[in-house]
Amino acid sequence: MIARLLPGLVTRLIAWAGLIYLVVPLAVIIGSSFTATSYLAFPPKGLSLTWYLAMLQDPSYGRAFAISTALAAVATLAAVLLAVPAALAMARYRFAGRDLLSSFFMSPLVLPHVVLGAAILQCAASIGLVRSVGALLAGHVVIVMPLVLRSVLPLLTPEQRALEEASMDLGAGPFTTFFLVVVPQIRGGLVSGAVLAFISSWINVELSIFSTTAELTTIPVKLFNYVQYTVDPTIAAVSAVTILVAASSIVLLDLLVGLDVLAERR
Amino acid sequence: MNTMAHQQRALWGLLSAPVLVLAAFFAIPMAVVAVASFGDAAGRFTLAQYAKILLDQYHWEVLATTLRIAALTTVWCLLLGFPLAYYLVRLVRWRLWRRVCVILLITPLFTSNVVRSFGWMVLLGRNGMVNDGLLAAGLVERPVRWLGTEAGILIGMVYVLLPFVVLAVGNALAAVDDRLEQASADLGAGPYATFMHITLPLCMPGVIGGAVMVFTLAISAYVTPALLSGGRVTVFSMLIFQQYSSVFDFHYGGALSMTLLVITLLLVALAGRLAPRETAP
Numbered sequence: 001m002i003a004r005l006l007p008g009l010v011t012r013l014i015a016w017a018g019l020i021y022l023v024v025p026l027a028v029i030i031g032s033s034f035t036a037t038s039y040l041a042f043p044p045k046g047l048s049l050t051w052y053l054a055m056l057q058d059p060s061y062g063r064a065f066a067i068s069t070a071l072a073a074v075a076t077l078a079a080v081l082l083a084v085p086a087a088l089a090m091a092r093y094r095f096a097g098r099d100l101l102s103s104f105f106m107s108p109l110v111l112p113h114v115v116l117g118a119a120i121l122q123c124a125a126s127i128g129l130v131r132s133v134g135a136l137l138a139g140h141v142v143i144v145m146p147l148v149l150r151s152v153l154p155l156l157t158p159e160q161r162a163l164e165e166a167s168m169d170l171g172a173g174p175f176t177t178f179f180l181v182v183v184p185q186i187r188g189g190l191v192s193g194a195v196l197a198f199i200s201s202w203i204n205v206e207l208s209i210f211s212t213t214a215e216l217t218t219i220p221v222k223l224f225n226y227v228q229y230t231v232d233p234t235i236a237a238v239s240a241v242t243i244l245v246a247a248s249s250i251v252l253l254d255l256l257v258g259l260d261v262l263a264e265r266r
Numbered sequence: 267m268n269t270m271a272h273q274q275r276a277l278w279g280l281l282s283a284p285v286l287v288l289a290a291f292f293a294i295p296m297a298v299v300a301v302a303s304f305g306d307a308a309g310r311f312t313l314a315q316y317a318k319i320l321l322d323q324y325h326w327e328v329l330a331t332t333l334r335i336a337a338l339t340t341v342w343c344l345l346l347g348f349p350l351a352y353y354l355v356r357l358v359r360w361r362l363w364r365r366v367c368v369i370l371l372i373t374p375l376f377t378s379n380v381v382r383s384f385g386w387m388v389l390l391g392r393n394g395m396v397n398d399g400l401l402a403a404g405l406v407e408r409p410v411r412w413l414g415t416e417a418g419i420l421i422g423m424v425y426v427l428l429p430f431v432v433l434a435v436g437n438a439l440a441a442v443d444d445r446l447e448q449a450s451a452d453l454g455a456g457p458y459a460t461f462m463h464i465t466l467p468l469c470m471p472g473v474i475g476g477a478v479m480v481f482t483l484a485i486s487a488y489v490t491p492a493l494l495s496g497g498r499v500t501v502f503s504m505l506i507f508q509q510y511s512s513v514f515d516f517h518y519g520g521a522l523s524m525t526l527l528v529i530t531l532l533l534v535a536l537a538g539r540l541a542p543r544e545t546a547p
Contacts, residue, residue, distance in 0.1 A: 019350070021346070085284060089280035108288075112482075115526055120291070122298055141291065223378070224493070250372050
């Protein structure tokens with residue numbers, strides 16, 4: 001009897017330990033951001049919003065949040081505008097070098113970000129654009145485009161193609177067909193790809209750090225540079241805000257397309 | 267109606283922008299680094315940069331540390347991640363709880379490595395919760411030094427990369443038809459035999475895929491080791507970062523970058539061979 005129940009019990013115990021392990025560091029950050037002490041304390045001693053006020057009073061945080069958000073939004077938009085045509089070409093046409101091109105489009109996914117960051121720094125240096133908005137954006141577009149491509153491509157199936165042809169046969173032009181037939185069909189992949197792209201850009205450090213300056217800096221890079229030298233409750237408050245953004249995007253994703261990961265398919 | 271020329275034009279219309287952007291911002295920068303790695307300050311062709319890396323004991327030590335941390339990270343991620351994935355896909359019966367668990371799993375993935383490693387800096391500090399807990403439980407007599415040790419980095423790395431394994435294994439498990447497992451049980455196989463001969467082999471692509479993803483991300487990780495090493499442990503990506511951010515030796519830095527890139531690509535290629543090809547529909 002025990003021998004039959006034991007594997008399930010051990011699996012549950014490890015799984016619960018894993019879940020606790022996943023939650024604790026984030027809970028500690030959120031908890032200690034509310035401390036009334038001037039040092040990081042967990043569980044928080046007292047309850048205050050002092051450190052959130054301190055964050056709001058320092059305009060450099062607002063600026064970094066704004067830069068991160070604008071960068072992620074533009075990179076995501078560019079990625080969608082590049083990945084959708086690329087996906088259509090991959091799904092529709094058989095041409096020489098198609099597999100090679102597909103690997104080329106996907107390769108930023110396996111490329112170490114530190115290496116790409118260094119490469120962009122070196123290239124930008126040679127044309128005098130080192131540590132600029134352009135250099136920052138270029139790298140982000142490269143790393144997020146495959147995420148959109150990967151989530152849109154599987155939806156461009158032969159069945160999807162058939163509806164598109166039906167629309168054209170019934171007299172709709174290519175643009176009408178694209179916006180009224182193709183876009184609704186790939187909407188799910190488009191939304192989840194775009195949210196993933198936005199977040200990947202928003203949290204990136206390894207690539208951004210090669211193109212940021214004291215003025216032009218994203219929120220994770222600013223946090224990274226700060227945390228290396230000191231840790232204080234303001235940093236916990238800023239970090240807590242980023243966790244809130246993460247949680248909100250997941251809820252958004254769940255509402256828009258539904259998080260059906262890990263559900264058993266029957 | 268659709269002539270060859272028409273198709274060619276449509277194809278180029280779709281592909282030109284993405285190809286141009288990736289060529290300009292990805293292929294060309296990588297080529298520039300590759301070319302620089304085979305040169306010196308005077309612009310001559312030389313293999314000196316690679317010789318410097320390959321013949322120097324220090325680089326081999328850093329590489330060994332990097333690979334050791336990456337390998338241990340992968341092993342721990344699998345040991346923790348497989349049961350967690352199995353639990354989420356097979357054992358959780360209450361759908362709301364599974365939804366909560368999935369959110370708990372993905373929230374860290376949507377949070378910057380900086381924030382996540384910062385959480386561990388607080389937890390693993392001299393007076394952090396981990397030491398407090400260990401002292402209170404009487405497991406240690408003095409606070410353990412975690413920050414600046416490979417163990418500390420490992421704890422942070424496993425934490426950062428665990429969700430990838432859970433998602434990869436979980437998705438593979440969810441696709442396994444549980445009627446196969448029932449058939450195995452009906453035919454007299456015990457739970458252990460069913461697991462070893464049916465479940466595990468069927469979700470092996472997910473396990474290998476997750477493991478490779480974790481390993482490649484771990485060997486190139488920079489933020490987590492940088493924050494948890496306290497400058498006491500050096501991994502390969504830190505060498506690259508030093509060259510590009512403070513030393514400004516693009517030739518030597520280029521050779522370091524190429525070395526990391528080649529190691530990564532070799533691993534990805536190796537994994538492609540290892541992964542069992544799906545033969546059944």
